[in-house]
Amino acid sequence: MEAVEWARAHGASGDVAVVSDQPWARVTRIGDAWLKECMPVQAFEVPLAVSLVERWADRVAAVLAADAERAWLLLADAGTPITAMTDVMDAWDAALPLYAELQQGETAHAEEHLAAGVFDLRPPVLVAEYAAWAERDLRLRPFVERFGELCASLTRPSTLQHDDLHDSNIYVRDGRICILDWGDACIAHPFASMYIALRVTAHFRGDDAAARVRAVYLDAWEGDVEDELDRVLPVAAFARVLQWQAIGDADGVERNLEEHLSRVASS
Numbered sequence: 001m002e003a004v005e006w007a008r009a010h011g012a013s014g015d016v017a018v019v020s021d022q023p024w025a026r027v028t029r030i031g032d033a034w035l036k037e038c039m040p041v042q043a044f045e046v047p048l049a050v051s052l053v054e055r056w057a058d059r060v061a062a063v064l065a066a067d068a069e070r071a072w073l074l075l076a077d078a079g080t081p082i083t084a085m086t087d088v089m090d091a092w093d094a095a096l097p098l099y100a101e102l103q104q105g106e107t108a109h110a111e112e113h114l115a116a117g118v119f120d121l122r123p124p125v126l127v128a129e130y131a132a133w134a135e136r137d138l139r140l141r142p143f144v145e146r147f148g149e150l151c152a153s154l155t156r157p158s159t160l161q162h163d164d165l166h167d168s169n170i171y172v173r174d175g176r177i178c179i180l181d182w183g184d185a186c187i188a189h190p191f192a193s194m195y196i197a198l199r200v201t202a203h204f205r206g207d208d209a210a211a212r213v214r215a216v217y218l219d220a221w222e223g224d225v226e227d228e229l230d231r232v233l234p235v236a237a238f239a240r241v242l243q244w245q246a247i248g249d250a251d252g253v254e255r256n257l258e259e260h261l262s263r264v265a266s267s
Helices: 002-009 045-055 088-115 123-136 138-153 190-205 207-218 225-247 250-265
Strands: 016-022 025-030 033-038 063-067 072-076 159-161 170-173 176-179 186-188
Touching: 002 025, 002 033, 002 063, 002 072, 033 045, 045 063, 045 072, 045 088, 088 159, 088 170, 088 176, 088 186, 088 190, 088 207, 123 138, 123 225, 138 225, 138 250, 159 190, 186 225, 190 207, 190 225, 207 225, 225 250
Parallel strands: none
Antiparallel strands: 016 025, 025 033, 033 072, 063 072, 159 186, 170 176
């Protein structure tokens, strides 16, 4: 209740309802405001949200109050999730260029985010992590060399990567796109965002919808982006293993490890 009282002291009013209570964060709705109490594993989301709203107020949630020491974040209501809309894919078309632009702009701030605690999943870091994992899990050993080759080929600068980009984290209010829930964010190859986006879209909306998400996102970037994304996806799958390990979810670790093994074997 201390966090709720803090939120009320910063202008939140109305009925209180806990809408999510997970090992990484507790989210409470207070009238039209949203209180997020981040656990230590995702405490970086508080300073991250503050820095993003300073530069990208047109596409992230407004921060009503923030307490970095206690990892509390009070956000304004972001509107309606695009999952509730009839034109979901049109909303994706609008959101993806905005997200890519944010990533491009945040490249210059990558070191600041790392210093604030954002997870470091840059390719060189992943190579070292992979070697360590291969010592513990024999399934990875045949792919150590290939994984290193994939990571070495990813020379595009690392930047902020949402790492949970799907249509339940994209909202619209008064015609404005809002990208929410940066608790899984990391510094990584930008295209790694497509690992979750494409899997979730294909699962719920089909392969054609996933192909559309892929095309719209890649259109915002230069270079041989199709081949680059194909090389990123096996790497991104292993990065998600590390995310779930940090949270302490063994099922999430194994699920993404199996997905990685499938992708790297065919890469």
